[in-house]
Amino acid sequence: xxxxxxxxxxxxxxxxxxxxxxxxxxxxxxxxxxxxxxxxxxxxxxxxxxxxxxxxxxxxxxxxxxxxxxxxxxxxxxxxxxxxxxxxxxxxxxxxxxxxxxxxxxxxxxxxxxxxxxxxxxxxxxxxxxxxxxxxxxxxxxxxxxxxxxxxxxxxxxxxxxxxxxxxxxxxxxxxxxxxxxxxxxxxxxxxxxxxxxxxxxxxxxxxxxxxxxxxxxxxxxxxxxxxxxxxxxxxxxxxxx
Ligand SMILES: *[C@@H]1O[C@H](CO)[C@@H](O)[C@H](O)[C@H]1NC(C)=O
Ligand SMILES: *[C@@H]1O[C@H](CO)[C@@H](O)[C@H](O)[C@H]1NC(C)=O
Ligand SMILES: *[C@@H]1O[C@H](CO)[C@@H](O)[C@H](O)[C@H]1NC(C)=O
Ligand SMILES: *[C@@H]1O[C@H](CO)[C@@H](O)[C@H](O)[C@H]1NC(C)=O
Ligand SMILES: *[C@@H]1O[C@H](CO)[C@@H](O)[C@H](O)[C@H]1NC(C)=O
Numbered sequence: 095x096x097x098x099x100x101x102x103x104x105x106x107x108x109x110x111x112x113x114x115x116x117x118x119x120x121x122x123x124x125x126x127x128x129x130x131x132x133x134x135x136x137x138x139x140x141x142x143x144x145x146x147x148x149x150x151x152x153x154x155x156x157x158x159x160x161x162x163x164x165x166x167x168x169x170x171x172x173x174x175x176x177x178x179x180x181x182x183x184x185x186x187x188x189x190x191x192x193x194x195x196x197x198x199x200x201x202x203x204x205x206x207x208x209x210x211x212x213x214x215x216x217x218x219x220x221x222x223x224x225x226x227x228x229x230x231x232x233x234x235x236x237x238x239x240x241x242x243x244x245x246x247x248x249x250x251x252x253x254x255x256x257x258x259x260x261x262x263x264x265x266x267x268x269x270x271x272x273x274x275x276x277x278x279x280x281x282x283x284x285x286x287x288x289x290x291x292x293x294x295x296x297x298x299x300x301x302x303x304x305x306x307x308x309x310x311x312x313x314x315x316x317x318x319x320x321x322x323x324x325x326x327x328x329x330x331x332x333x334x335x336x
Contacts, residue, residue, distance in 0.1 A: 127153035127316075132162035138183045140168065142316050143303050143325075152317065155303050155325070157212035167195070173210035175202065181295050185309045191295040198245035199294040200255065203277045206296070213298035217276035220258040225251055226269035240265070 130146050131137035140146050145154025147161040160180060161169050168180035170192050178192035190213070194202045204223060208215050230242060230252035240254040247253045253272070262271065277296070305315030308327030318324040318336055326336040 126150050132168045133166040137162075137166065137168050138180055140183075141185075142314070143300070143305060144183065152320070155212075155323065158300075169195075172208060172213075174207040175205065178202075178296070186306060187299075188301065188304075188306045189297055189299045191297055193295045196245070197294075198243075199296065200243045201246040202296075203275045204246065204273065206275070206277070208298060211298075212300050212302065214300065215296060215298050220274060220276045222256045222258055222260050222271055223273045223275055224254045224256060224265055224269040225272035226254060226266060227251055228268055230254065230266060230268070 126149060127142070127145070129139045129141040130149060131139050132146070140160055142153065143155035143158045144160055145151075145158065147159055161171075163169050170178045170180050170190065172178065177195060179195050180190060181193050182191040183189075184191075193199060203221075224240065227250065240256045240260070243253045243255055254269070255275075256265070258274065265271075303315065303323070303325045305325065305327075308315045311327075312330040313327040313335075315325050315327055318326040324336070326334055328334050
């Protein structure tokens with residue numbers, strides 16, 4: 095008798111706990127934290143771990159706040175590199191794809207850093223940047239190409255990108271090496287695609303919070319509790335798994 099009561103109480107207790115978690119998770123997908131976007135039809139869907147600045151703080155993970163600009167574009171601000179337009183978010187592979195509002199991603203590559211943000215970038219490719227006085231046309235020099243970056247060049251200086259190992263003595267005499275850049279997944283040949291348009295993006299990844307597995311299984315990630323930053327997964331069945 096006592097044992098049966100104990101068992102019953104245990105079951106009731108577990109049921110209450112589970113329903114609390116489920117309601118908590120359900121609250122994430124409705125109400126103030128329901129998926130949002132800056133543009134009624136074209137914007138990427140913003141949901142946990144992201145939130146829009148206009149949503150309550152607890153809708154997103156710290157450091158994952160995006161905002162909408164006056165043109166209904168979704169903006170990501172990196173503390174050390176400034177504002178980017180969010181083109182796409184891949185929740186399953188935990189990657190966000192950002193472009194330059196001025197369509198000059200090479201220019202942004204000259205001064206790019208993810209430091210101070212929760213994101214990471216794989217800097218696979220290294221390039222040299224030459225700054226040349228006067229006008230210079232694209233040229234295929236022996237031993238390597240240099241490609242003019244129109245959006246970084248000015249009336250009086252032409253900025254070109256070269257392969258990292260471009261020999262200094264191959265450069266036109268009016269040029270000096272202004273720096274080296276490493277950029278997130280790009281190949282040198284991608285500098286050929288012109289005009290540099292909104293489709294040019296940097297891929298940034300995050301590993302915390304680890305929501306990829308949950309998303310891949312069709313679930314939705316969210317905070318486990320009202321406070322703290324532990325996350326869990328609401329499975330497609332509606333069941334919340336810590
Ligand atoms: C931005 O979105 C709002 C609300 O969906 C809409 O009323 C407005 O016209 C949009 N503005 C632009 C510039 O697309
Ligand atoms: C790089 O970008 C940051 C953020 O936008 C800015 O504060 C800084 O002045 C830039 N540095 C250079 C060398 O342009
Ligand atoms: C290139 O050189 C010119 C003149 O010295 C300078 O004004 C410009 O900022 C330089 N551009 C880059 C990207 O370093
Ligand atoms: C380019 O050089 C000319 C002549 O030296 C000068 O008048 C002009 O202001 C320069 N333009 C820029 C953008 O620096
Ligand atoms: C860029 O890298 C080359 C070698 O890869 C090096 O010789 C040069 O000093 C670097 N330039 C700058 C400005 O960092």
